[in-house]
Amino acid sequence: MQQAHGPGAGQTARSVSVVLAGSGGAGVMTAGNMLLEAAAHAGYYALMTRSSGPQIRGGEAAAMLRIACHPVECMEDRFQVLAAVDWENVQRFHAEIPLDENSLVIGDPDQGDPPEVFLRSGATRVALPLKQLAKSVPEGRANMVLLGALAALIGLPDDAVARAVERTLGKRPAALAPSLAAVAAGRTAAAGIEARFALAAPPPKGGPRWLLTGNEAAGYGAIKGGVRFVAAYPITPATELLEWMSPALAQVGGTLVQAEDELASINMAIGGSYGGVPSLTATSGPGLSLMIEALGLAVAAEIPVVVVDVMRVGPSTGIPTKSEQGDLNIAIYGLHGDAPHLVLAANSVADCLGTAQWAVQLAEAVQAPAIVLSDQFLGQARAVVERPAELAQGGVRLTAPAGTPGYKRYAVTDDGVSPMAIPGTAGLAYTADGLEHAERGTPSSQAADHFAQLDKRRRKLTDRDYGDRWADVEGDAAADCAVITFGSCTGPVREGLARAATEGVTARLISLRLLAPLPGRQLLAALDGVQRVLVIEQNQSAQLYKYLRAECDLPGRVTSLHRPGALQFSPGEIHRHLVEWSRA
Amino acid sequence: MNEVISGTVAPAPVMRGPNDYKSDVKPVWCPGCGDFGVVNALAKAMAKMALEPKDVAVVSGIGCSSRIPAYMASYGFHGVHGRALAAGTGLKIARPDLTVIVTGGDGDGYSIGGNHFLHACRRNVDMTYIVMDNRVYGMTKGQPSPTTEPDWDSKLSPDGTGLREFQPLVIALTSGANFIARGFTGDPNGLAAIIEQAVRHPGFSFVEVLSPCVTFRPEQKEWKKLVKPDAFRATPDLPRAARRMLRDTGFDLGVLYAGERSPYAPRGPRANRAPSDLEARFEL
Numbered sequence: 001m002q003q004a005h006g007p008g009a010g011q012t013a014r015s016v017s018v019v020l021a022g023s024g025g026a027g028v029m030t031a032g033n034m035l036l037e038a039a040a041h042a043g044y045y046a047l048m049t050r051s052s053g054p055q056i057r058g059g060e061a062a063a064m065l066r067i068a069c070h071p072v073e074c075m076e077d078r079f080q081v082l083a084a085v086d087w088e089n090v091q092r093f094h095a096e097i098p099l100d101e102n103s104l105v106i107g108d109p110d111q112g113d114p115p116e117v118f119l120r121s122g123a124t125r126v127a128l129p130l131k132q133l134a135k136s137v138p139e140g141r142a143n144m145v146l147l148g149a150l151a152a153l154i155g156l157p158d159d160a161v162a163r164a165v166e167r168t169l170g171k172r173p174a175a176l177a178p179s180l181a182a183v184a185a186g187r188t189a190a191a192g193i194e195a196r197f198a199l200a201a202p203p204p205k206g207g208p209r210w211l212l213t214g215n216e217a218a219g220y221g222a223i224k225g226g227v228r229f230v231a232a233y234p235i236t237p238a239t240e241l242l243e244w245m246s247p248a249l250a251q252v253g254g255t256l257v258q259a260e261d262e263l264a265s266i267n268m269a270i271g272g273s274y275g276g277v278p279s280l281t282a283t284s285g286p287g288l289s290l291m292i293e294a295l296g297l298a299v300a301a302e303i304p305v306v307v308v309d310v311m312r313v314g315p316s317t318g319i320p321t322k323s324e325q326g327d328l329n330i331a332i333y334g335l336h337g338d339a340p341h342l343v344l345a346a347n348s349v350a351d352c353l354g355t356a357q358w359a360v361q362l363a364e365a366v367q368a369p370a371i372v373l374s375d376q377f378l379g380q381a382r383a384v385v386e387r388p389a390e391l392a393q394g395g396v397r398l399t400a401p402a403g404t405p406g407y408k409r410y411a412v413t414d415d416g417v418s419p420m421a422i423p424g425t426a427g428l429a430y431t432a433d434g435l436e437h438a439e440r441g442t443p444s445s446q447a448a449d450h451f452a453q454l455d456k457r458r459r460k461l462t463d464r465d466y467g468d469r470w471a472d473v474e475g476d477a478a479a480d481c482a483v484i485t486f487g488s489c490t491g492p493v494r495e496g497l498a499r500a501a502t503e504g505v506t507a508r509l510i511s512l513r514l515l516a517p518l519p520g521r522q523l524l525a526a527l528d529g530v531q532r533v534l535v536i537e538q539n540q541s542a543q544l545y546k547y548l549r550a551e552c553d554l555p556g557r558v559t560s561l562h563r564p565g566a567l568q569f570s571p572g573e574i575h576r577h578l579v580e581w582s583r584a
Numbered sequence: 585m586n587e588v589i590s591g592t593v594a595p596a597p598v599m600r601g602p603n604d605y606k607s608d609v610k611p612v613w614c615p616g617c618g619d620f621g622v623v624n625a626l627a628k629a630m631a632k633m634a635l636e637p638k639d640v641a642v643v644s645g646i647g648c649s650s651r652i653p654a655y656m657a658s659y660g661f662h663g664v665h666g667r668a669l670a671a672g673t674g675l676k677i678a679r680p681d682l683t684v685i686v687t688g689g690d691g692d693g694y695s696i697g698g699n700h701f702l703h704a705c706r707r708n709v710d711m712t713y714i715v716m717d718n719r720v721y722g723m724t725k726g727q728p729s730p731t732t733e734p735d736w737d738s739k740l741s742p743d744g745t746g747l748r749e750f751q752p753l754v755i756a757l758t759s760g761a762n763f764i765a766r767g768f769t770g771d772p773n774g775l776a777a778i779i780e781q782a783v784r785h786p787g788f789s790f791v792e793v794l795s796p797c798v799t800f801r802p803e804q805k806e807w808k809k810l811v812k813p814d815a816f817r818a819t820p821d822l823p824r825a826a827r828r829m830l831r832d833t834g835f836d837l838g839v840l841y842a843g844e845r846s847p848y849a850p851r852g853p854r855a856n857r858a859p860s861d862l863e864a865r866f867e868l
Binding site: 037040041208209210211212216220223224228229231247248250251252253255256257259260261263264265267268269270271272273274275276277279293294296297301384387421423424425426427428429430431432433434435441442443 | 609637638639643653654657658659661664666667672677678682699702703853855856857858862863866868
């Protein structure tokens with residue numbers, strides 16, 4: 001059908017990006033979610049992020065979608081369509097909605113002109129009388145008309161859209177018929193639009209796919225890892241992770257309690273874990289700052305606990321609804337004293353699952369706190385992904401059986417891990433203590449005890465074999481240059497590298513999943529023979545670059561690409577930098 | 585009774601005396617410190633209730649009195665300053681089978697931990713909170729705490745803080761604690777009886793213990809002359825308890841309030857399914 005439209009006839013795209021925008025109550029988020037789900041039903045991969053104005057409720061909103069024939073982990077450089085139910089304050093989002101001369105700006109002529117800032121790109125203006133079309137259907141709504149029009153332009157089949165609408169409105173059957181009629185009206189109206197894009201047929205499905213956010217994935221990963229107790233204090237953008245876990249934990253015999261603040265939530269989690277129940281809390285930068293003291297306790301008292309930090313723009317309240325990788329330093333260096341602990345980073349929406357699960361396993365195995373770095377982009381993006389592969393089971397806490405003769409909670413063992421007595425175990429009572437202690441756990445201010453305990457707490461982390469999950473190592477293994485990155489930068493870096501490869505610019509890619517303790521030996525092995533290293537991250541002060549240089553004698557010439565957040569790196573930005581870097 | 589069916593004899597219940605609830609760790613406290621009386625009273629109460637030391641966890645924060653977990657033979661948790669109630673809350677919710685006793689001082693509980701005190705009262709988790717109140721920071725050698733008199737002179741606050749004292753019992757009462765009492769370390773038997781009632785009472789039980797600091801507040805040695813044992817008559821009636829506090833001398837001892845609120849329990853539907861059942865939420 002789409003091939004019949006316009007100058008792009010006969011050409012199909014493998015990735016299409018669209019924005020649905022409008023004022024609060026216009027229902028653009030609902031329509032965006034339906035479009036995302038329709039794309040999934042049609043066999044495509046997709047990713048959706050959202051932006052909204054500062055108003056607590058209502059206010060302008062934008063749903064940004066990328067639908068593709070291949071897995072997508074980041075947004076494209078440009079959007080092919082910006083479609084708005086109305087234009088009230090939508091210009092607020094212009095920096096997040098890059099357009100070009102091939103883009104369409106679709107709006108209802110009755111709602112006034114599109115903001116000039118969008119038309120400056122040279123995009124083509126298209127009038128679509130959404131409200132009028134909606135009125136032609138009893139109880140019809142403009143957002144459903146827009147959904148139908150966009151589905152037609154992209155080339156999503158009717159049944160996929162209908163299925164998405166039906167699933168969403170399952171609990172409101174009265175709204176179903178008018179919505180489907182409005183979708184049909186939009187589809188018909190779109191026939192008159194000169195489309196310059198349409199998706200190629202989706203590739204055959206290799207297996208089941210899931211639709212989820214990174215926050216949901218992290219919550220499920222934590223449960224798979226064994227977490228059964230969560231203490232929660234709400235903070236954007238981590239709240240949804242906790243909200244997802246609350247009923248989920250109740251289904252699997254676990255418990256979530258809402259704490260009075262982050263000081264309480266981390267201490268509750270540590271208390272629960274001391275009781276033998278794998279425990280977690282989730283927060284963002286300001287909350288992590290409040291939790292840092294207690295993480296020192298978890299290190300000293302050797303109590304496993306997992307903190308998921310869904311990073312946002314900082315410092316202070318910063319921009320709570322936007323993404324940045326600025327918490328790397330506090331995650332690695334924030335604790336007082338010499339306090340070895342784990343820092344991990346998820347590098348895609350789907351990887352939030354595996355990384356959270358692995359973090360729980362590792363924390364339990366080494367009896368130390370683990371900080372998992374996610375970010376607003378990964379946490380709140382909703383994506384269609386392959387069902388993530390199963391992680392091997394493991395990471396069970398080493399406990400001491402009742403009546404262990406001569407039991408010492410903090411016995412200095414070969415690998416540094418000492419069997420933990422769980423309250424309720426006869427004959428092994430001890431006091432978990434943040435005071436430096438002797439092997440029994442009794443307080444000690446002796447230098448020899450401090451040396452011995454510090455050393456065991458370090459060894460249990462640094463002497464461990466972390467296997468292959470420490471990083472995703474990809475790209476051209478024969479290349480003499482390498483890119484090192486982490487977290488949500490990985491998506492645009494992967495895609496930027498793939499584009500650069502078509503111009504003959506290739507590199508190895510190392511996306512670090514285990515940041516602390518840094519697996520230096522494996523990292524240097526992966527960099528063997530490399531002449532140039534580029535470290536890419538999203539913060540102002542090049543935190544990863546400086547950390548790597550401090551920890552590791554990186555080979556060759558090492559440079560950094562870093563800039564602060566609010567806007568994600570685009571694949572094109574990375575691509576251009578890689579080409580320049582290859583010539584430098 | 586003598587017939588053995590399974591081939592094994594059930595172990596006779598161990599009879600433990602108060603000393604069996606104390607550890608062999610020597611306290612760091614000054615001679616004459618009131619906190620010794622709390623160890624004794626706590627041990628006595630635990631023996632009276634025949635608690636299994638393995639099933640009891642004594643949780644604390646930081647300060648002189650917060651050293652108590654190591655001096656008991658039960659499980660202990662000596663955490664960070666001011667957060668003992670949070671740790672105890674997490675432990676009790678994760679492990680409802682344990683008897684959780686949270687301990688600490690006036691600085692730990694009412695100053696740095698003040699917010700947790702309010703919310704622990706509100707939350708009403710089934711645990712006991714014993715605050716050893718000596719109206720001074722002892723471990724840091726003599727600074728005023730929230731319960732210190734406004735004109736008490738110190739290096740940190742010369743001529744006193746000028747601040748009115750924190751009212752632990754009133755605050756506990758208005759915040760929702762389900763059991764509120766005051767004891768005195770100079771009366772270990774009376775204190776043991778109060779602690780026993782507190783542990784047995786469902787929900788959040790708060791015991792304020794007058795525990796003299798003989799080093800930085802030697803004048804508190806006179807407390808033994810001021811206290812009024814059994815001055816409070818326990819009531820489940822909140823307005824009545826509140827009215828009683830209007831004529832509290834600060835040295836009135838006994839159980840002020842024994843409420844009937846249900847202890848904290850997780851709400852909403854619960855099940856024991858396999859985690860993989862959650863995947864339905866993601867499937868298309």
